[in-house]
Amino acid sequence: MAFPPDFLIRTPEESVRRICVSLLEEAHAASKRLDDPNDGEALHDFRVAIRRLRSTIRAWREVLRGSVKKKHAKALKGLQNATGAGRDAEVALEWLETQRQEINAMHRRGLDWMVDRLGTRHRAAMAHACEGVREAFHAIEDDMLDAVETMHTVVHLSRPQASRTFAVALAEKVREHTEELVRHLMQIASLDDRDEAHEARIMGKRLRYLVEPVREFTPEAGEVVKRCKNLQDILGDLNDCHVLREDLGAAMEQAAVEHARRLHEIVGGEDAERLRQEIRRSHRPGLLELTRRVQQRGRALHARLEEEWLADGAHDLLEETGRLASHLERLATPNLEIERKFLLEGCPELPAETYAVEIDQGWLPGKRLRERLRRRTGPNGTEFFRTIKFGEGVQRTELEEETTEKVFEALWPLTEGCRVSKRRHVVPDGSYTWEIDEFLDRDLFLAEVELNDPAEKVVLPEWLAPYVVRDVTGTKKYVNLNLAR
Numbered sequence: 313m314a315f316p317p318d319f320l321i322r323t324p325e326e327s328v329r330r331i332c333v334s335l336l337e338e339a340h341a342a343s344k345r346l347d348d349p350n351d352g353e354a355l356h357d358f359r360v361a362i363r364r365l366r367s368t369i370r371a372w373r374e375v376l377r378g379s380v381k382k383k384h385a386k387a388l389k390g391l392q393n394a395t396g397a398g399r400d401a402e403v404a405l406e407w408l409e410t411q412r413q414e415i416n417a418m419h420r421r422g423l424d425w426m427v428d429r430l431g432t433r434h435r436a437a438m439a440h441a442c443e444g445v446r447e448a449f450h451a452i453e454d455d456m457l458d459a460v461e462t463m464h465t466v467v468h469l470s471r472p473q474a475s476r477t478f479a480v481a482l483a484e485k486v487r488e489h490t491e492e493l494v495r496h497l498m499q500i501a502s503l504d505d506r507d508e509a510h511e512a513r514i515m516g517k518r519l520r521y522l523v524e525p526v527r528e529f530t531p532e533a534g535e536v537v538k539r540c541k542n543l544q545d546i547l548g549d550l551n552d553c554h555v556l557r558e559d560l561g562a563a564m565e566q567a568a569v570e571h572a573r574r575l576h577e578i579v580g581g582e583d584a585e586r587l588r589q590e591i592r593r594s595h596r597p598g599l600l601e602l603t604r605r606v607q608q609r610g611r612a613l614h615a616r617l618e619e620e621w622l623a624d625g626a627h628d629l630l631e632e633t634g635r636l637a638s639h640l641e642r643l644a645t646p647n648l649e650i651e652r653k654f655l656l657e658g659c660p661e662l663p664a665e666t667y668a669v670e671i672d673q674g675w676l677p678g679k680r681l682r683e684r685l686r687r688r689t690g691p692n693g694t695e696f697f698r699t700i701k702f703g704e705g706v707q708r709t710e711l712e713e714e715t716t717e718k719v720f721e722a723l724w725p726l727t728e729g730c731r732v733s734k735r736r737h738v739v740p741d742g743s744y745t746w747e748i749d750e751f752l753d754r755d756l757f758l759a760e761v762e763l764n765d766p767a768e769k770v771v772l773p774e775w776l777a778p779y780v781v782r783d784v785t786g787t788k789k790y791v792n793l794n795l796a797r
Contacts, residue, residue, distance in 0.1 A: 317683045317700050320479040320529055320643050321711060325463050327478035328372045329379075331525045332460040335365040340453060343446045355402075355438065358445070359395050362388055367521040371485055379459045387452045394445050398437025401430045404556045408602070415601055422598015426563055482526065483637035486536075489519040490633040494626045503614040506554050513547035516540050523636070530643065530713070532636040539629055546617050553610040560603045567595040643713060652770050653790060655781040656757035659737075659750050663775060666739045667691060673734075674727025675793055682793055685723055696720040730796045741773050748776075751795075758790060 315334075319327055339361035345354035366388050369380050408427055415423065493515035499508040520540035527533045669690030675682045684699040696719070699712040737748040749758045759776060772780060784790045 315525065315528075317678070317681050318711065320482075320526065320640065321477045323465075324372070324375050324476060324478045324481040325465070328368070328375045329460045329463060331368055332365065332376070332380075333457065334525075335361055335368060336453060336457055336460075339365060339449060343449050346446050355395055355398060358449075359392065359399055362392050362395075362449075363517070364521045364524075366392065367518050371489070371518060371522055375481075376460065379462075380456065381459070384452055384456050384459070387448065391445055391449055394448075395437070398434055400552075400555055401434035401437060403552050404559065405430050405434060407552070407556070411602065411605060415598070419598040419601040422567070422595040422600075423602060424598075425567060425595045426560070426599065426602065429563060429566075430559070479640040479643050482522070483640040485522055486519070486633050486637045486640070489515060489522055490630060493519055494630060497621060497626050500617070500622065503610055509547055509550055509617075513544065513551055516543045516547060519633075520544065526640075530636065530639055531716075532632070532639050536629075536632050536636050539625075539632060543621060543625075543629075546613055546620070550610060550613045550617065553606050553613065557603060557606050557610070560599055560606065564596060564599045564603075567599060643711065650763045650766055650768075651760050651785070652763065652783065653785045653787075654759045654772075655784045655790065656748070656759055656776075656779045657781050658779055659748065659757055660776050660779040662737055662739055662748065663741075666737050669736050669738065671734050671736055672731065673792060673796065674724060674731040675796055676723065676726050677730075684793075685720055685727055687720060687724075730793075732792055732796045746773070746776065754795075756795070758784070 315327075315330055316322070319330070339358060342354055342358035342361055345351045346358060348354060366385070369376060369385060369388075373380075405427060408423060408430070412420065412423060493512060496508050496512035496515055499505065500512065517540075520537055523533045523536050523540070527537060667690065669688050671689075672687045674685050676685065681700060684697075684701070686697040686699060688695050688697070694717075696715045696717055697712055698715050698719075701711075731753075733752045735750045735752060737750065739746040739748065744761050747760045749756075749760070751757070757779075759780070761770060763770070788794055
């Protein structure tokens with residue numbers, strides 16, 4: 313699901329619901345792939361969509377209160393738990409196979425036995441996922457979709473309040489999640505601090521899932537997601553080590569019991585040769601070797617965590633999320649553009665302090681909203697911008713942010729058929745700045761001036777007044793988007 317260009321400045325109630333609908337759609341698409349035996353990523357994609365949905369509901373529960381029912385949250389938790397064993401077994405099997413060529417033949421007996429044990433668990437979990445999980449999700453999917461797609465707003469006419477934007481609310485959440493994540497990170501003192509490492513891993517995921525929906529709106533979000541992914545990989549691998557070490561401990565107990573039972577049976581039959589063979593076939597040496605390797609891997613991961621995160625990494629994350637939050641707050645406060653526009657009969661003789669910039673503008677396709685791309689070349693070099701404007705007449709709301717040349721070049725072809733090209737002469741005039749637009753793709757000259765108040769009276773400067781045909785402020789014909797069409 314694509315989010316609208318003004319996604320960040322809509323209300324938290326609306327934007328959060330759009331995120332939930334998008335995640336429900338992702339989970340639905342992944343659930344349809346669960347019964348495909350050749351689709352190895354279906355279970356993973358389904359789990360990730362469910363996990364992101366649960367995380368979004370948790371982070372924004374005050375916004376979604378009354379829409380997402382307790383039975384929905386309980387069912388989603390059940391779905392994640394039901395698929396967890398299969399994913400854990402799959403990860404462990406992948407790591408065990410990487411060890412096969414590094415251990416000797418005696419140790420491979422234990423490895424084969426462990427692979428068989430985990431393979432049985434994985435197949436059983438996958439069978440359950442294919443048969444039950446999809447049906448369980450579909451049983452709540454429509455009800456959840458209906459609940460989050462519908463929003464009711466209460467307006468008190470006697471107590472008008474300024475609406476709070478999603479960007480401002482998100483900035484607060486980003487700061488809260490980051491502080492909690494860093495707090496757990498700072499309490500990890502050794503490899504044995506499993507609980508704190510687990511909490512830090514969960515908070516890293518929650519921060520990442522919180523920020524991911526706005527990556528396309530701000531580059532700072534992409535940097536935070538990238539850093540959270542790095543932390544998630546380290547802590548995830550560390551958690552896998554803890555889980556596999558526990559599995560190996562339980563496996564050694566079971567293997568010992570099975571081995572003792574076989575030895576007891578053989579001794580009862582008084583077959584000495586078979587007894588010697590059975591003693592040599594013990595799985596214990598291989599399981600012990602795998603345990604040693606898992607512990608070694610865990611120590612290496614903890615050392616990496618200390619180097620990359622427990623030293624300066626957490627501080628760097630605080631700075632990055634701080635920049636993101638500040639940027640979100642700036643985006644949430646659109647510029648109020650108050651201006652007058654005049655049609656000119658030609659380009660006037662301009663004062664000496666004038667400078668010019670070349671501007672190419674194009675509009676992306678859309679129905680309710682049209683996003684504008686702008687390339688501006690002047691004394692400061694070439695700059696690129698993405699802009700959305702709302703309203704008509706003297707006073708309009710403008711939301712603009714600078715972007716990169718790469719983003720501009722990728723989107724510019726989509727504006728074909730809806731562009732304007734002009735040379736803008738910028739003329740300082742006392743407390744005002746006049747902009748004279750000389751259109752390069754048609755015979756047209758317009759003058760604009762920004763004001764401090766919609767009721768402010770405009771006094772035309774002497775160098776401009778003889779060229780003014782009339783005031784065209786609010787005239788749709790002279791709106792740049794309409795000229796581009």
